[in-house]
Amino acid sequence: MSSKDKKVVIKFRAHHLLCILGFQGVGYSKKFIVNMENIIEVFRADGSSEVGLIHQCDDVCKYCPHNIGGRCQKKNSSAKNSPTIMDLKLLERLEIVSGAIIRISEAMSLIKERVDLNFMRNMCKDCEWKSLGSCEEGLKRLLSSEKVSF
Numbered sequence: 397m398s399s400k401d402k403k404v405v406i407k408f409r410a411h412h413l414l415c416i417l418g419f420q421g422v423g424y425s426k427k428f429i430v431n432m433e434n435i436i437e438v439f440r441a442d443g444s445s446e447v448g449l450i451h452q453c454d455d456v457c458k459y460c461p462h463n464i465g466g467r468c469q470k471k472n473s474s475a476k477n478s479p480t481i482m483d484l485k486l487l488e489r490l491e492i493v494s495g496a497i498i499r500i501s502e503a504m505s506l507i508k509e510r511v512d513l514n515f516m517r518n519m520c521k522d523c524e525w526k527s528l529g530s531c532e533e534g535l536k537r538l539l540s541s542e543k544v545s546f
């Protein structure tokens with residue numbers, strides 16, 4: 397394989413796997429939203445797209461105003477349920493080591509197998525976007541679908 401064929405690995409905070417399930421085009425800024433939409437488009441177009449699952453700032457955080465110097469400075473980031481804690485909880489649930497690179501379709505299969513609504517409600521309880529209800533709807537769609545699509 398030539399370097400031209402080499403796939404780009406999208407750096408992804410683990411908890412963002414659940415955010416993309418119900419993303420409705422709302423977010424922290426216009427740039428943030430467009431970037432998120434582009435990433436989701438890549439995932440939908442090609443389930444073999446690779447994600448490097450981490451618990452630090454990623455390719456989504458890149459355009460977030462809360463990302464200062466490569467660290468999430470969101471008000472609740474030092475609380476018990478900070479974005480990093482959420483990442484670690486999900487990684488543990490999926491039995492994935494931070495830094496692992498897997499296909500997005502594989503990540504979705506694992507979510508389908510191991511994540512349920514109660515887990516999401518608890519993990520995302522302090523998220524400012526939770527009240528939109530769209531992430532939960534997205535998870536319900538994934539869990540009830542025969543396919544691993546989102």
Ligand code: SF4
Pocket residue numbers: 409453454456457460461462463467468469470479
């Ligand atoms: S709030 Fe923090 S974790 Fe969420 S996208 Fe912004 S920088 Fe990343």
